[in-house]
Amino acid sequence: MKKESEEIMRIISEWKGSFDCPYSIREDGKSIDRKDFGDVRIVPKADNKGLDVYVKEGAKNARVAIPSCITHSGIDEDVYNDFHIGEDSVVTIDAGCGIHSEQGMSRHSGKHRFFIGKNSHVTYLEKHVGLGKEGAKRVMDPYSEIHLEEGSTLDMEVSQIGGLEESHRITKAFLDKDSTLKVKESLLTEKRQIATTDFHVELNGDSSNADIVSRSVAKDESKQEYTSRIVGNARCTGHSECDAIITGKGKVYASPALDAVNEDASLIHEAAIGKIAGEQIMKLKTLGLSEEEAEERIIMGFLS
Amino acid sequence: MLELIGLTWDAPDGRRILDDITLSFPSSGITVITGPNGGGKTTLLKIVMDIEHPLKGKVLFDGEDITSLDTTERARMGISYGFQTPVRFKGITIHDLLEIASGKSLEKEDVNRLLAKVGLCGKDYAEREVDQTLSGGEIKRIEIASVLARESRIAIFDEPEAGIDIWSFSGLISVFEELKKGDVPVLIVSHQERLMEIADRIIVIEGGRVSMDGKSEDVLKKLLPSACPLKKNGERV
Ligand SMILES: Nc1ncnc2c1ncn2[C@@H]1O[C@H](COP(=O)(O)OP(=O)(O)OP(=O)(O)O)[C@@H](O)[C@H]1O
Ligand SMILES: [Mg+2]
Numbered sequence: 356m357k358k359e360s361e362e363i364m365r366i367i368s369e370w371k372g373s374f375d376c377p378y379s380i381r382e383d384g385k386s387i388d389r390k391d392f393g394d395v396r397i398v399p400k401a402d403n404k405g406l407d408v409y410v411k412e413g414a415k416n417a418r419v420a421i422p423s424c425i426t427h428s429g430i431d432e433d434v435y436n437d438f439h440i441g442e443d444s445v446v447t448i449d450a451g452c453g454i455h456s457e458q459g460m461s462r463h464s465g466k467h468r469f470f471i472g473k474n475s476h477v478t479y480l481e482k483h484v485g486l487g488k489e490g491a492k493r494v495m496d497p498y499s500e501i502h503l504e505e506g507s508t509l510d511m512e513v514s515q516i517g518g519l520e521e522s523h524r525i526t527k528a529f530l531d532k533d534s535t536l537k538v539k540e541s542l543l544t545e546k547r548q549i550a551t552t553d554f555h556v557e558l559n560g561d562s563s564n565a566d567i568v569s570r571s572v573a574k575d576e577s578k579q580e581y582t583s584r585i586v587g588n589a590r591c592t593g594h595s596e597c598d599a600i601i602t603g604k605g606k607v608y609a610s611p612a613l614d615a616v617n618e619d620a621s622l623i624h625e626a627a628i629g630k631i632a633g634e635q636i637m638k639l640k641t642l643g644l645s646e647e648e649a650e651e652r653i654i655m656g657f658l659s
Numbered sequence: 660m661l662e663l664i665g666l667t668w669d670a671p672d673g674r675r676i677l678d679d680i681t682l683s684f685p686s687s688g689i690t691v692i693t694g695p696n697g698g699g700k701t702t703l704l705k706i707v708m709d710i711e712h713p714l715k716g717k718v719l720f721d722g723e724d725i726t727s728l729d730t731t732e733r734a735r736m737g738i739s740y741g742f743q744t745p746v747r748f749k750g751i752t753i754h755d756l757l758e759i760a761s762g763k764s765l766e767k768e769d770v771n772r773l774l775a776k777v778g779l780c781g782k783d784y785a786e787r788e789v790d791q792t793l794s795g796g797e798i799k800r801i802e803i804a805s806v807l808a809r810e811s812r813i814a815i816f817d818e819p820e821a822g823i824d825i826w827s828f829s830g831l832i833s834v835f836e837e838l839k840k841g842d843v844p845v846l847i848v849s850h851q852e853r854l855m856e857i858a859d860r861i862i863v864i865e866g867g868r869v870s871m872d873g874k875s876e877d878v879l880k881k882l883l884p885s886a887c888p889l890k891k892n893g894e895r896v
Contacts, residue, residue, distance in 0.1 A: 570749075570750075632746070634746045635748060637746070639759060640731045640734060641708055641710075641742075642762075642805065643731060644731065644759065645731050652751070653751070656750030656755065658750070
């Protein structure tokens with residue numbers, strides 16, 4: 356493994372020189388190491404196009420890591436990973452991605468589909484980072500399509516912690532009866548970076564529930580765009596929240612939509628965009644932090 | 660020693676709120692500043708912390724003119740200030756805030772000890788965020804803890820009693836009784852009689868000026884003429 360990949364892996368996953376769970380490591384468009392055991396089976400698709408990950412029904416506290424690393428420019432890839440989660444299982448999927456490049460353009464688009472069996476509980480972690488020289492263009496276009504069967508839950512934690520010139524993320528979810536989707540997204544952009552995030556959630560079964568919280572910080576001259584549409588097709592509850600801090604000349608556009616198709620759908624959206632409150636900075640200054648330190652600390656907490 | 664010399668401050672609408680206030684605070688003991696609502700007490704504390712800027716006057720700390728120093732620099736000199744209206748943060752836990760306040764990383768036990776002083780159980784609170792979900796009384800206690808966490812050379816509190824329920828009030832009093840024994844001077848803005856009683860000195864600010872300033876028992880007598888005066892041995896007559 357290249358040293359750039361090692362650096363990325365330490366940031367985006369729990370890798371500390373090795374994994375103690377089933378894993379598949381992708382580097383520069385190829386799978387370079389893979390091991391599966393226990394309740395997890397990892398089957399590569401043809402032509403390095405991605406993976407099928409199978410988790411056995413009834414698996415308890417299974418974990419699988421599928422980090423992706425790009426170490427130079429000139430790579431532009433769409434990767435198709437499908438997760439087939441058996442019923443009654445509890446599993447954590449760690450699927451971070453990083454691009455390290457010095458110049459030119461690199462792009463990674465992880466297209467993930469989740470088929471989550473009845474009563475299973477999946478935690479999905481996705482951390483994205485860009486590293487290397489300024490001037491290089493690093494693009495990440497994550498796509499997630501989530502199918503939640505009856506009684507199942509997906510806890511999704513997505514974060515973009517910096518260094519990506521552009522990212523366009525799409526998250527689609529379809530929820531059956533009694534299923535739950537929880538999303539916690541945090542996006543940081545700076546300089547002239549652009550990030551867009553788009554949620555489309557269909558609550559199709561009674562007592563289904565979606566809770567989407569997106570926190571973003573747009574610094575300098577960066578731009579972010581948040582769109583969401585929650586469709587309530589049943590007796591369901593949906594909540595989305597876009598909470599953004601802008602500093603410098605950062606811009607954030609938020610357009611949430613709620614479609615209550617069923618008369619018993621209960622949907623809420625909250626959005627708040629603004630500068631860091633002056634009194635927050637002031638409080639931290641009275642505790643001995645400088646203005647810059649106070650700003651950094653507030654942003655760090657906000658995105659944590 | 661903190662000295663305020665000729666502090667004058669006008670509200671944005673031009674009303675004179677503080678009019679040539681000169682005060683000095685000794686290097687130990689508790690001083691309570693009291694007075695009618697809107698009298699400028701909070702503004703005075705904010706000027707001490709450089710959150711508000713005086714129209715005229717100077718602030719001295721241990722003989723040094725600190726009028727041109729900013730909030731951060733004053734905080735680093737050991738001036739600590741608990742806000743009347745505490746500030747809330749998303750994503751910063753009580754543990755985090757106390758670490759920021761103390762300037763070092765804190766073990767669970769340290770956090771629990773600080774929270775216990777203000778009557779909160781660390782187990783329930785340490786990892787909670789300092790956000791909208793905390794009640795008024797809870798966040799007020801955390802504000803006090805954030806001052807206690809610091810290595811202070813003077814500790815300033817703005818209405819620490821506000822929002823604290825009467826059941827926990829004696830616990831709060833004991834925080835200040837303990838501070839009184841230490842060698843850090845304490846300055847409290849308060850409307851609370853019990854806090855005034857444990858003070859060494861009381862200052863009343865009214866109409867932009869210091870209208871009374873003296874030993875606690877003397878000022879209290881004038882402030883609360885209807886209350887029964889204390890006999891020398893501490894019993895009420
Ligand atoms: N930024 C401001 N804009 C307008 N008026 C202000 C501002 N800050 C303070 N004031 C006014 O200055 C006066 C003094 O306010 P201050 O908060 O210092 O009073 P206080 O003595 O602390 O009152 P309280 O006992 O109610 O806390 C008040 O009349 C207040 O309305
Ligand atoms: Mg006040």
